[in-house]
Amino acid sequence: MRMLINVPETVVADALRGMAAAHPGLAVDVEHRVVMRRDAPVEGKVALVSGGGSGHEPLHGGFVGPGMLAAACPGEVFTSPVPDQMVRAAAAVDSGAGVLFVVKNYTGDVLNFEMAAELAEDEGIQVAKVLVDDDVAVTDSLYTAGRRGTGATLFVEKIAGAAAEEGQPLERVEAIARQVNASSRSFGVALSACTTPAKGSPTFDLPPGELELGIGIHGEPGRERRAMMTSREIADFAVDAVLDDLRPDGPVLALVNGMGATPLLELYGFNAEVQRVLAERGVPVARTLVGNYVTSLDMAGCSVTLCRLDEELLRLWDAPVETPALRWGR
Amino acid sequence: MRMLINVPETVVADALRGMAAAHPGLAVDVEHRVVMRRDAPVEGKVALVSGGGSGHEPLHGGFVGPGMLAAACPGEVFTSPVPDQMVRAAAAVDSGAGVLFVVKNYTGDVLNFEMAAELAEDEGIQVAKVLVDDDVAVTDSLYTAGRRGTGATLFVEKIAGAAAEEGQPLERVEAIARQVNASSRSFGVALSACTTPAKGSPTFDLPPGELELGIGIHGEPGRERRAMMTSREIADFAVDAVLDDLRPDGPVLALVNGMGATPLLELYGFNAEVQRVLAERGVPVARTLVGNYVTSLDMAGCSVTLCRLDEELLRLWDAPVETPALRWGR
Known part of the structure; x- marks a missing residue:
């Protein structure tokens, strides 16, 4: 072990505290593990929410801010975040214009974002989802049905995030996100x-x-x-x-x-x-x-x-x- | 060896070609190993030039651009650049307002930047130098007399670079660089x-x-x-x-x-x-x-x-x- 950590159990919480201290433009809920734009919800604009296991930084927390994600939900290292985090994030950043979940194709992420979408809709939040599955190396693996989601996540979050920042409606932001993934x-x-x-x-x-x-x-x-x-x-x-x-x-x-x-x-x-x-x-x-x-x-x-x-x-x-x-x- | 390289001999030249392709705002002279702002020389403004052994990226080439360095001179990995690179850089970026050499306190760098300053002055370029020596860990080592230059290099390049971008004169830019290092x-x-x-x-x-x-x-x-x-x-x-x-x-x-x-x-x-x-x-x-x-x-x-x-x-x-x-x- 040549790690710069205290104990494995606090790695994610420690990192979130360090992110909060470094980036005053972010609002970080360390207890509930949600990283948000400080100015969210932004009136009239669609909010992008993503998340996934920690250990892939700067993805996703480092991509939160104007023109990209409204919020990110970090799980434990290499472990999917839970639906509660995603619902909390959606509720915090939704301006009424709706929320787009950006989901890497990894079985745990897919299931948990699906459940979160249902729960958020029950709370009256309009939710769309885009699945990122860009990895041509393998189809179907121990962890994922279909292609895995990797680098294209950054492209989807940046390009669809810019569409949201422009004030495009949810169905258009979703369509752009799908186009980026498909491309x-x-x-x-x-x-x-x-x-x-x-x-x-x-x-x-x-x-x-x-x-x-x-x-x-x-x-x-x-x-x-x-x-x-x-x-x-x-x-x-x-x-x-x-x-x-x-x-x-x-x-x-x-x-x-x-x-x-x-x-x-x-x-x-x-x-x-x-x-x-x-x-x-x-x-x-x-x-x-x-x-x-x-x-x-x-x-x-x-x-x-x-x-x-x-x-x-x-x-x-x-x-x-x-x-x-x-x-x-x- | 788990390196993403072709052969050790071309590592620096390969990286410079890759930088040039990624950053259209830079002008990269791969043959002579100088990374410059594409818009240099900038009329009426002092130009900061730094450099040192490669292997510390993004330092220094990644800090070339408006508000920071006008040029960087990469040496071989962990090896000082030669005076010819620094003179070439100074001549290319000097607008007539003068050049500030930012030098990490490493014996090879110090000697070569000193020689380059003399040669550049012979060519009619006004040159000032600031030595960065911020490392409190050791004074005097096998490689350096006095304290070593490390992280403060980024602070000196950013803060003095901003002063140069504002149009402050060479003696003032130099004084600010010295203040940052001393602080x-x-x-x-x-x-x-x-x-x-x-x-x-x-x-x-x-x-x-x-x-x-x-x-x-x-x-x-x-x-x-x-x-x-x-x-x-x-x-x-x-x-x-x-x-x-x-x-x-x-x-x-x-x-x-x-x-x-x-x-x-x-x-x-x-x-x-x-x-x-x-x-x-x-x-x-x-x-x-x-x-x-x-x-x-x-x-x-x-x-x-x-x-x-x-x-x-x-x-x-x-x-x-x-x-x-x-x-x-x-």
Whole structure:
């Protein structure tokens, strides 16, 4: 264990207290585990609510703020949040314009957000849901029926969040979120396993000198294990896996994401290879984001997410956003 | 080796190509290893130029942009850049208002920036220099005479960069940079060593279950090695080490910095402990930044930097900045 923690039991609550101290724009309910925009509910605007297991930071709490999420519900590490958190978040941020739940396709998240939607509707809150399932590595796993939800979550939250910020109605915000998910695909690679505080040892066994192609967000097994590859080879494999499924015929938005422990120096170098492959395949790249955004604790590795853009999606991607992890102006 | 690279020899050039692709606001001279604001030189404004060994990203290239650095010169991993890079950068970004070199106190950096200043002055460029030496862990080491330069580099670059962006003259920008450095202290802790691409094995030996208190930016040895401590105990030790030396009598700016491989979840939890210690010692915190900003490749660990603020420094800290790693608006 080389963790910067007190005890495993308080890791999430400690982090929420630390977030609250660092970000005065957030209102953090540490007891009930809800991170909200301080100015929520925002009159006349749809509110996006997401959540999932902790350990993927800055996802989702780091994406709360004007232009993105109204609230996030963190569960225990790698464990779904409970419906009570989601209902509480929805009630706190709903202005009357309705709430969109952004749900990664992970069985626990799906069930709990479904139950929360029913409970919130019983309280008179209008709720829509979008399921994010962008991971092309595997369909159906021990944890999820269908494709897993990974990097596209950031795209859905940013782009649909911008639509909500513009004052678009719930059905339109939901449609945009669905379009973004349907237009996005991801592929991830692990160079090491990660270690959860509760377990204290790596979540799976990955011998030095090997890598796992097609890893899930919790280190779920992927397509195959191989001897270590170069950055160039990994980019070829990952980008082609995405393109085979996505088949873009115009510009894309690219996320070159670190899993947590891979240095930014390496991620930028990997981005150079990703851009090379895309250029070789004739795919124009409109925007690129490089960094640690959808992580798995201290896992070394990376993922590539591409999203087919149209003019509206690009405009919404470029719209101002002000969250702890993603901020830009006009 | 669990690195996302091609070969060690091209790591820095690969990363620069990847930065160029991701950030259209930067002009990156990959061959000569200079990262510049695309709009440089900016008429009538002082230009800040920094640089140092690679492996500390986003420092310094990620801090190039309006409101911060005009240019950065990356050396090889953990190796000082050469004077030619600095002279080239200075010539490219000088508007005639002069250049401020921001130099971390590391012997190679100090010598090379000194030589570069002489060469640039021979070319008619007015150059001032500020030395950053904020690390209270050790004075004099194998690599540096005096205190080492670490987290305060970010504060100097942000705050003096804002003064330059306002159009303040070189001598004033230099004086502010010196004030920020003199008002800042840091203390770092390693929970693991880091691995450079060229060496391929950890830079020092840190057995599991132990930590190094007072680590330098390259993993230089610190004050002492101990059995693993809790986040609470580390915060007590690090904050007290800083406060003993800094003795603030008013509000401070706090950087809770990750060394690279420590998850953001843990950094936020550590921030809660840092804020607790500061509250117990009666030190008000005006602003807090939490994240991986001054890193050591894949090292696990953290550092705390505090800066005594006056009204002008706080105003300059809050001023807009638009760089890859640090951005905020009015």
